[in-house]
Structures are given as structure tokens and as C-alpha cells.
Amino acid sequence: MAMRRLVAAALLACVLLPMASVRGRNITAILDGYKEYKLYNKYLSETKVCDEINSRQSTSMSILVLSNDAMTTLASDAGDSLPAIKNALRLHSVLDYYDRKKVKKYGDESAATLFQATGDAAAATGNVKVVDQDDKNYGFSAATPGARICTVTKEVETHPFKFAILEVTAPIEFDGLFDTPAIANLTLLLERAGCKVFAALAVKTGVLKTYEDAMDKGLTLFAPNDDAFQAKDAPDVKAMSVANLTKLLQYNALPAYNTKTSLKFVKGSLPTMAGTKAAVKVVAKGDDVSIDTGKAKSRVADTVVDSVPFCLMTLDSLLVPPELYVGAVEAPAPAPADAPQASPPAADAPSVPADHAADHKTKKAAKSSAVAARPIGALAAACSVVLASLLL
Incomplete structure (x- = not known):
């Protein structure tokens, strides 16, 4: 009888613990x-x-x-x-x-x-x-x-x-x-973070001004370190046209504020400053976060500055649009006119869970709770049957 009660208590814990975690974590x-x-x-x-x-x-x-x-x-x-x-x-x-x-x-x-x-x-x-x-x-x-x-x-x-x-x-x-720390000179911040090549390219192409204009509106900047430009599969930036250099630099930035922690919650793709078609994905495992271009992954190394709504992080390797890799055509052909395109997401939508949105919060939270409750409800029902048989 004592053993039955012990087993029953364990099964009851199986029911209650998942329920507690669902309710208290968001x-x-x-x-x-x-x-x-x-x-x-x-x-x-x-x-x-x-x-x-x-x-x-x-x-x-x-x-x-x-x-x-x-x-x-x-x-x-x-x-x-x-x-x-x-x-x-x-x-x-x-x-x-x-x-x-x-x-x-x-x-x-x-x-x-x-x-x-x-x-x-x-x-x-x-x-x-x-x-x-x-x-x-x-x-x-x-x-x-x-x-x-x-x-x-x-x-x-x-x-x-x-x-x-x-x-x-x-x-x-x-x-x-x-x-809070003042951000007076983005070029200096990049150089001090070991990203001098990236900073020089941003100045040369005029993309630095694009970054600076976006810093007060929402910007996540992924700055590759200097060694990243010497990688085997990195494009030769010295031979690239200004147009492709610009796209490369824009591809390393998101038009919304994200932190390394926030990136872990991203589902789906994130549009870059190069456009919604030039999107990236996030791969997170534990404390490690990487940005996936679909052709290669680059690990987020350090956070240099986190000053809402601007965040600057360094990368171990360069984020390169697939069409700009070594061996790719210099000027990629435009996408077919009949290709279906999804509506671009809001600037900060990818980094905020769905139930954080300003509209329909209650409806989405309720829907999320209902979905999460289904497996727990099934578990509770199964455990109840076993509990009843053990306690008889």
C-alpha cells in the first residue's frame, strides 16, 4: 500500500510540474x-x-x-x-x-x-x-x-x-x-571592437550613414572581426562593386532592435537591411547564438553596445548573401515577377514572442495557452486513471 502511495505521488508531480512551468515563464x-x-x-x-x-x-x-x-x-x-x-x-x-x-x-x-x-x-x-x-x-x-x-x-x-x-x-x-554610455562615434566603436575592415568599408560605401540614421529607430548591427575577411570562403571585398559591397554591409544589419538573448526567441526568418528577400535565421543552442544565411552560420561572439534601440554585436565570420559567395555571379538576376512574396513582418516582430504584439494580445495568449494545455491535459487524464487504480 505504501508503495502504491509513493507511485501515486510521483504521478501527481508529473501532472503538476508541467502545469506550473507553462503558467510562470512568460x-x-x-x-x-x-x-x-x-x-x-x-x-x-x-x-x-x-x-x-x-x-x-x-x-x-x-x-x-x-x-x-x-x-x-x-x-x-x-x-x-x-x-x-x-x-x-x-x-x-x-x-x-x-x-x-x-x-x-x-x-x-x-x-x-x-x-x-x-x-x-x-x-x-x-x-x-x-x-x-x-x-x-x-x-x-x-x-x-x-x-x-x-x-x-x-x-x-x-x-x-x-x-x-x-x-x-x-x-x-x-x-x-x-x-548610460554615450554613443558618439560608431566608427570608433567598431574599430575598438576589432572590426576595422568593416568600419572602413562602411565609411567607403556610405552605409555608415545608413547605420547612424537607423540607430535611433531600431538597429541590430553584426560586425565581423578583421580575421573574418580573410576566411577561405569570404568574398574579395577589394574586387567587389560598390553596389555589392553595399548589399554585403546591409546584410549584416537588422532594421530592428535585438539583443543576443532576444535572438534566442526568434522563430522564422529575420529581414536584413538588404531587404525582406535577403533574410537570415537564428540558430540557438544554450548560450550560443549563430546567424544562418542558408549557406553558412556565423557565431555571435560579444555584445559591444546594448543601448536601446541599438545593439552592436561582433561575429566570428562575415554574413554573406548567398549570391555574393566566391564563384557566384557578380550581379545576381532579379527574382521572377510571378514569385509569390509574403508580406514583410513588422520591424520588431521577429524578436518578440507572438503574444507580445500590441494588437490581439488576449486572443493570442489564450490560443497559446490552449495549445500548450493539450498535451498536459492528455497527461493529466492518463495519470488520473492510473492514480485511481493505485489508490483503490
Whole structure:
């Protein structure tokens, strides 16, 4: 009988664990159901902090959300700068689980955040303090001495020791939180990152100006290092026409803001600045991310600059349109007129999960949940039958 109960408990865990993981891993999908956090959710998507949260599937986390009014205050304090707002949202993403019961049991302590984990914070300023207040209250504050305590007013959702969404009264801030690096000279950034050949070609063709004009609108730039141009299958850029050089450089850029983490969530193809027909795909495995041209893959090596809505990353090899590889025709023929073409996706659509879109959010989230629930429902039904037979 004892063995039957043990087996029954194991089967019950099989049912409950998948259900918990489905519900708690997509922060924007969860917050879609709360109108009071609409602005907070909007900034999570625009800054891609949502992808950083969702990528930490096995990490216990507590997300400190702000009401629309409090989020308006934070945005104003940040000067409406998206890079500065991103710092703050990362600070409000705590890398541990907290609820009232835990805080009352263990008391005050320090906790790391996404902002501290990025390495952008000075010393330990990227941490927050967990504060046990009077009666049933508790809150969070910046790690700096004398910082304001932001009380938790509502435990929006709690999944013990895994994931919590907690509303706090005001934004957690400290002097220096909104400081972000200035991007004054793209050429200098490229040269310092070991991409001098790429930078020189961008200047020569005038594509540098195209990059600079797009940096404030949305741009992901993949810059190959100097060694990439010496690779066996790399085209001879010295012999290429200006038209093909331009296409090559445009092919190494996306007309939307993406981070390395966000690229892991991309499904389907991504249009490049060379056009929707000149698209690439993403291949992600663990922390490794590669860009696939259909002929070769290039690994994303490092992030040089992440300043919303611009991200500069280096590549181990050059992204080359298939028609510009060694042996290909110099001037490719145009596509047949009768070839069916799909409507080009929105600039930022590939890097945001479908249920993040501004329109039809509720419908898509519901559809996604329903699809995800089918295999779980089948598993639950099967386990229920076995459980019933074991417990008789």
C-alpha cells in the first residue's frame, strides 16, 4: 500500500510540474491580464528585459512591478531614455524568490538583480535590500545607504520558491542608475571592437550613414572581426562593386532592435537591411547564438553596445548573401515577377514572442495557452486513471 502511495505521488508531480512551468515563464503574457501594469509591460517588451526574464527558466525570480502611475514616474525620472529605463527594469528583476512568508521568516537580506548580473552596475549597486517592515509589511530598497523603502502592496502572483510578481509602491532608484554610455562615434566603436575592415568599408560605401540614421529607430548591427575577411570562403571585398559591397554591409544589419538573448526567441526568418528577400535565421543552442544565411552560420561572439534601440554585436565570420559567395555571379538576376512574396513582418516582430504584439494580445495568449494545455491535459487524464487504480 505504501508503495502504491509513493507511485501515486510521483504521478501527481508529473501532472503538476508541467502545469506550473507553462503558467510562470512568460512575464509579458502574465502581465497582459493586468491593465494596471500595461505601461510596465510595454517597457519590458521595448527594452527586451522580458526576454532576459523569460530566458532564466531555471532561476528563482521576483519581478517588482509598478502601477501605470508609478511607471510614469520612473520613465520621467529616467528622462524617457530607453537605455536608462532598461537599467531600472533590470534592477526591479530580483534573482531570488520572495513572498511575505519568506521575508517574515528570514528577515532583512541583500539580493542580486538582473542589473547586477549584467555587470553594468558599479560595485554592488545593482543589488537590492529586502526589508522586513512592521506588522505584515515588507519591501525592497536600493543597496545604497538611506535609500527609500518601496513597500510591497500586492502579491500579484506567487509560485513558491520559483517565481513571484510583486507590486511595489514606487520605483527603486539611486544616483547613477540612469547613467548610460554615450554613443558618439560608431566608427570608433567598431574599430575598438576589432572590426576595422568593416568600419572602413562602411565609411567607403556610405552605409555608415545608413547605420547612424537607423540607430535611433531600431538597429541590430553584426560586425565581423578583421580575421573574418580573410576566411577561405569570404568574398574579395577589394574586387567587389560598390553596389555589392553595399548589399554585403546591409546584410549584416537588422532594421530592428535585438539583443543576443532576444535572438534566442526568434522563430522564422529575420529581414536584413538588404531587404525582406535577403533574410537570415537564428540558430540557438544554450548560450550560443549563430546567424544562418542558408549557406553558412556565423557565431555571435560579444555584445559591444546594448543601448536601446541599438545593439552592436561582433561575429566570428562575415554574413554573406548567398549570391555574393566566391564563384557566384557578380550581379545576381532579379527574382521572377510571378514569385509569390509574403508580406514583410513588422520591424520588431521577429524578436518578440507572438503574444507580445500590441494588437490581439488576449486572443493570442489564450490560443497559446490552449495549445500548450493539450498535451498536459492528455497527461493529466492518463495519470488520473492510473492514480485511481493505485489508490483503490
